[in-house]
Amino acid sequence: MSGRVQGVGYRVFVQNAATRENVSGYVRNLIDGRVETVLSGTIESIDRVQKVLQVGPVGSRIDEFESIEHKQETLSEGFEIRATGR
Numbered sequence: 001m002s003g004r005v006q007g008v009g010y011r012v013f014v015q016n017a018a019t020r021e022n023v024s025g026y027v028r029n030l031i032d033g034r035v036e037t038v039l040s041g042t043i044e045s046i047d048r049v050q051k052v053l054q055v056g057p058v059g060s061r062i063d064e065f066e067s068i069e070h071k072q073e074t075l076s077e078g079f080e081i082r083a084t085g086r
Contacts (some may be wrong), residue, residue: 001056005062006029006035008062011081013056015080016037019044019078019079021048023039023040023045024041024079025041025080026079026081027080030086031084031085036037056060
């Protein structure tokens, strides 16, 4: 995601949305100002989380939302906020 997504509680917002839907994965800020989210769960649950993420928390602005489907990645149970990535 890009736009105003850092400094507005976006990662905690993502974690809460994923936890509500029982979706595993992680979210992290990227050094270029974007936020990266990796989700693992049922298609229906992931779709619901993605719809919420496209709106974002109060104070955020989503300019670009890109969804890429990957082969299943081994993820730990639960959803975590990770350190900033590349």
